[in-house]
Amino acid sequence: MNANTSSASPLAPPGLDDSALDWEARYRAGDTPWEKGFAAPPLTDLLTRHAIRGTVLVPGCGSGHDVRALASKGASVIGLDIAESAIISARSFQSAGGESYEQGDLFVLPASWHGRFDWVVEHTCFCAIPPRRRVDYLRAVNEVLKPDGHYFGIFYLNPDTEEGPPFRVSREEIARLFDPNFELLDEWIPEHSFEGRVGRELCQLRRKRS
Numbered sequence: 001m002n003a004n005t006s007s008a009s010p011l012a013p014p015g016l017d018d019s020a021l022d023w024e025a026r027y028r029a030g031d032t033p034w035e036k037g038f039a040a041p042p043l044t045d046l047l048t049r050h051a052i053r054g055t056v057l058v059p060g061c062g063s064g065h066d067v068r069a070l071a072s073k074g075a076s077v078i079g080l081d082i083a084e085s086a087i088i089s090a091r092s093f094q095s096a097g098g099e100s101y102e103q104g105d106l107f108v109l110p111a112s113w114h115g116r117f118d119w120v121v122e123h124t125c126f127c128a129i130p131p132r133r134r135v136d137y138l139r140a141v142n143e144v145l146k147p148d149g150h151y152f153g154i155f156y157l158n159p160d161t162e163e164g165p166p167f168r169v170s171r172e173e174i175a176r177l178f179d180p181n182f183e184l185l186d187e188w189i190p191e192h193s194f195e196g197r198v199g200r201e202l203c204q205l206r207r208k209r210s
């Protein structure tokens with residue numbers, strides 16, 4: 001699957017739009033401070049006490065550490081990322097067994113993905129996209145989930161930078177965007193986080209309203 005070409009920059013390689021070029025450029029420059037080399041600690045913790053099975057989408061998967069953590073527990077996981085280099089990196093790791101990776105834009109998903117997933121697992125994709133596109137993010141998540149599908153989000157609330165990415169996220173905004181279509185089942189401040197994010201992340205488990 002290729003990213004949308006409708007807003008292609010003359011500088012962008014064919015098939016990639018400006019935002020893809022930006023992320024791709026950061027991967028090529030090795031400017032990837034989000035790359036920690038292992039799965040998000042709040043996800044690892046959750047997987048010790050809560051099963052995430054079935055079909056799972058991880059949007060903005062980067063090098064796929066979260067994807068492989070989920071696959072190693074028996075889920076069938078697709079990691080999606082707009083940057084080709086992220087996907088190449090993700091595919092270079094030893095397979096956990098049930099995962100695959102697609103290069104593509106979360107905002108331009110194929111119709112065949114509609115209603116396909118039991119879960120969407122979010123980690124630093126929501127805060128990476130421009131805030132004006134958050135409604136589109138919600139639309140995409142809603143579309144790809146099955147009726148009664150579940151969502152697990154690790155939200156990075158208050159990054160250091162004033163200008164993103166990562167862009168600021170508040171609990172109030174999450175509630176405003178998600179509550180209409182996603183019932184909140186549980187939320188907590190994770191006990192373990194990447195260095196520098198302790199106390200600045202919020203985890204939420206939600207279920208799509210049918």
Ligand SMILES: C[S@@+](CC[C@H](N)C(=O)[O-])C[C@H]1O[C@@H](n2cnc3c(N)ncnc32)[C@H](O)[C@@H]1O
Nearest residue numbers: 023034060061062081082083105106123124128
């Ligand atoms: C901050 S990085 C986080 C990567 C990964 N979740 C991690 O924590 O290592 C954000 C990722 O989202 C990807 N991304 C940004 N916009 C996207 C979009 N519209 N569709 C798919 N992926 C996107 C970027 O290429 C990048 O890999």
